[in-house]
Amino acid sequence: MSSPSPKFELFTRFAEVGKALGNPHRLVILELLAQRERNVDDLASAARLSVANASQHLRLMRKVGLLVSRRNGAQILxxxxxxxxxxxxxxxxxxxxxxxxxxREIVGGYFRRRDALEPVSRQELSRRMRDGLVTVLDVRPEDEFDAGHLPQAINAPLRELEKQLRDLPKDRDVVAYCRGPYCVFAFEAVALLRQHGFSARRLEDGFPEWKAAGLPVA
Amino acid sequence: MSSPSPKFELFTRFAEVGKALGNPHRLVILELLAQRERNVDDLASAARLSVANASQHLRLMRKVGLLVSRRNGAQILxxxxxxxxxxxxxxxxxxxxxxxxxxREIVGGYFRRRDALEPVSRQELSRRMRDGLVTVLDVRPEDEFDAGHLPQAINAPLRELEKQLRDLPKDRDVVAYCRGPYCVFAFEAVALLRQHGFSARRLEDGFPEWKAAGLPVA
DNA sequence: AAACTATTAAACATAATTATTGAATGGGAT
DNA sequence: ATCCCATTCAATAATTATGTTTAATAGTTT
Structure with missing residues (x-):
């Protein structure tokens, strides 16, 4: 303990990164930032945190190298x-x-249905998009859609989805996606689409994973 | 905050896993367990912890699903x-x-030399082993070697390496590996081998990564 | 059965993290 | 320059993690 080994120092640094992942609010912030860059105020309200608290979480994650920031006018992104x-x-x-x-036992909600909703893999969606057999629905908020989305995807934020239903062709399968594998929008969207007689499934994960896999984005 | 969403509950669970990675002693334990299963007493002395403390770390990691245990006679592995x-x-x-x-600035030791020692990738080593052009040296302790190692590898724990040098062919390149990318044994071994005129390099990471990549083990 | 061993649990002191408040900073805008 | 805004810092209280010491447990061996 008197003089910690270089390796232990290194592992201490790694543990700091681990600690930074050790808070659910920070994981929520990370998911939001995986979609697009955002400022503190924006993140604070999206994650339902006070601005000061969000700022602290952001500072910590920047310190351990999970995030970077840049100034844009009055705000920091x-x-x-x-x-x-x-x-x-x-x-x-x-x-x-x-x-x-x-x-699952505890929450008994969305994630129990998860397997029942048969997610579509990126590969499968990619193939079916090439064959033009599928309607792709991006159910994230408009700003996240604008920052990047799957090619051919139609933006239909959940609260507007019901209005847009009449415009979707009923004879084609629909695949909905949102922020990531635990984003509830896609679950809700699939449920709603099925209620209205569509053949709907959700993408197994979300836009950030699609992009990270090197697949084309618009 | 009154009723956390299912997603937040889920992220809370994920954060518990993150927290479990948030302590350097636990990362050391994880590296040791990546080599082979071990009992508490063994781990405690290898990680320089009290038995009770090691037990607590182990319990926590088992709770979040990083580890599993089984009983073997008097001890728990x-x-x-x-x-x-x-x-x-x-x-x-x-x-x-x-x-x-x-x-690096802080420790100024092993890891500064890291790039200079030109690590060998798994792919490259695999190819050179197939061509029979290389001596593979496992510099981990004997017990870890016995629990699994690269095919054709020679076990030469660091403190015995000097004695074994005369038995190594000087006309072949040597590649040394140990527990993982931050295991210092391989760095030391390469330095020693070079001092004695060998053409030596280290594997970019260690045995667990080799095995996880699906490459053959003995 | 008792004695023994390896492991875990409980209780505790210390230290670190979290979220809140209110004040301070430091670029833009006026 | 002054004002205004987004962000950060500082101080606080509540919660949670860490590592000791001591006691309990649960199998093994005798």
Missing amino acids: YRVSDPAVLDLVAALHRVGERNVAEV | YRVSDPAVLDLVAALHRVGERNVAEV
Whole structure:
């Protein structure tokens, strides 16, 4: 303990990154920033935090290298520093899922239906888009859609989806996606579409994963 | 805050996994367990922790699904629950490395030399092993070697390496590996080998990564 | 059965994290 | 220059993590 080894110092640094992932609010912020860069005020309200609190979480994540920031006029915009961070978060979700069986018991909501809604893989969607057999629906808010989306995707934020239903062709399958694998918008959208007689499924994950996989974006 | 959303509950669970990665002692334990399963007493002394403290760290990691345990006679053996955990730790290291530039300044030791020692990739080593052009040296302790190692590898724990030098062919390149990318044994081994006129390099990471990549093990 | 061993749990002191308040900073705008 | 705004800092209280010490547990061995 007197003189910690170089390796232990290094692992201490790694542990700081781990700690930064150790708070649900920060994971929510990370998911939001995976869509597009945002300022503090914006993030605070989206994550339902006070501005000062959000600022602290952001400072911590920037300190350990998860985020970077830039100034734009009066505001400071944060974004995820590197695609490796998205990989890290995805790996965390994958390991965390093991314990989700337990969570399912607790929340008994969206994620129980998860398997029933047969997610579509990126590969499959990619292929079916090429064949022109599918309507792709982006159910994220408009601003996130504008910052980048799947080619051919139609933006239909959840609260406006019902109005847009009449414009969707009924003879084609619909695939809905949103922010990521645990984003509830896509679940809700699929449920609503099915209620109205559509053949609907959701993408297994969201826009950031699609982009990170090197697939084309608009 | 009154009724947290299902997604927030889920992210809370994921954050618990993050928290479990948020302590350097636990990361050390994880690296040890990536080599082979071990009991508490063993881990405690290898990680320089009290038994009770090690037990607590282990309990926490088991609780969040990073580890599993089984009883064998009088002792309880822990192991990493799943290859996905190794992926997660690898992703954490990758992101943490960004800040290593800063760490390098602090520790100014092994990891500064890191780039100079030109690591060999798994692919390259695999190819050169197939062509029979290379001596592969496993510099981990004997027990870890016995639990699994690269095919054709020779076990030469660091403190015995000097004695074994005379038995190594001088006309072939040597590649040394140990526990993982931050295991110092391989750095030391390469330095020693070069001092004695060998053409030596180290594998970019260690045995667990080799095994996780689906490459053959003995 | 008792004695033994390896491991875990409980209780505690110390230290770190979290979220809140209110004040301070530091660029733009007027 | 002064004002205004977004953001950060500082101080606080509540909560949670860490690592000791001591006691309990649950199998093994005798």
